[in-house]
Amino acid sequence: MSDARLHELAARLVAVPGIVGVLLGGSRARGTHTPDSDTDLxxxxxxxxxxxxxxxxxxxVGGPAASVxxxxxxxxxxxxxxxxxxxxxAVDWIYRDLDRVTRAVDDARQGRYSFHVQxxxxxxxxxxxxxxxxxxxVLLADPSGELALLHERAGTYPPALRDALIAGLWEADFLVGVARKAVSRGDASYIAGCLFRVTGVCAHALHAxxxxxxINEKGAVAAAAALPGAPERFRQRVDAAFACVDGDPVHLAEALDQAADLVLDTADACAMMAR
Incomplete structure (x- = not known):
């Protein structure tokens, strides 16, 4: 879909009562899309x-079977x-409540955040x-100018959010500790869940x-590993830890040892990167 066609579609969308603006997102906005990529609006x-x-x-625009x-x-x-x-x-229309987004931008600038079940x-x-x-x-249609203002406010990563997410590494360390209690029971599923959360907390801290x-947990480990200053072999070490989750208590303990080392290295890397 051409840029001109996207702008034409966006202009029609903002004519719908309730819609304030349209933003191009996903890989198309980042310039990393392929011919098979969806277009996210x-x-x-x-x-x-x-x-x-x-x-x-x-x-x-999408045929008689289209629905929202x-x-x-x-x-x-x-x-x-x-x-x-x-x-x-493939074009995905994704709703965003503008007032809720505005609050999220304000919270991020103040270093306030939460993860929500979805x-x-x-x-x-x-x-x-x-x-x-x-x-x-990328702004496609913004008659009121409100999205442009939000785009400008969110354009610089908030130092307060950076500090909060790095400080949030305490959770990764805590999860490794509580997961160790499940080793003797061979509770691989619980340990795998803890490891997933540990990995996500580390990835967010490194990005911060x-x-x-x-903004997406898909590909978060690879993205974190590609950051300048990330712990050496971050992605490979994450994969190695998960490979040990097979129900054998010896292997489960090894997975958590690897995770503990990775959390420590992530904390050191964050301290260096945030200087």
Whole structure:
């Protein structure tokens, strides 16, 4: 889909009552897309969103079978939207409540964050992901100028959020400790869950130390490993720890030993990167 076609579509979207602006996100916004990549469009709205009018537009551009959800239809933090095929290309419409996004940007700038339960996101959705989406996205339609202001405010990674996420490494250390209690029982599933959380906390801390937004847990380990100053062989060491999770208490203890070393090295790396 051409840039001109995207802007044309965005202009039609902001004519739908409730939609304030449209932002291009995902790999297309970052310039890392391939011909097979979906095109992600963030539809920033204020309630009430006219779902009936949006459905009519979806069917006009995506065919009679196209549909969209009501707000919240995909869960509390992914929100809702529609998976469409437009001009033969996969185009995802993803709702974002503009006032909620604004609060998330404000919280990130103050160093406040939480991870929220959301289907399809085993680590949870960090509320600062909304700020990262605005910072990394490309404005397609913004009649009121509100998205441009948010984009500018989120453009510089907040030092307070950096410090908070690095300080949050205490959780990774704590999880390694509690997971050790499950070794003698051979509780591989519990230990695997702890290791996943440990890995995610480390990945977020490393991105924060580097001043980079991390908005998706998919590919987070590879992205963290590619950061300048990341612990040596970060990705390979994560993989090695998970490879030990097979139910054998000896191997489980080895996995946690590797994880403990990785948390220590991550803390050292963050301290150096954040100087």
């Amino acid at each position: 963030g539809l920033y709205y204020r309630p009430p969103l006219d779902v009936e009018a949006l459905t009519a537009l979806a069917r006009d 959800t009501a707000p919240g239809g995909w869960g509390p933090w992914v929100d809702g939207g529609g998976w469409l095929t437009v001009d033969g290309a 289907a399809g996101h085993p680590l949870g959705v960090p509320d600062f992901a909304y700020a990262g989406e605005v910072a990394l996205g 130390a580097a001043g980079r937004w991390l």
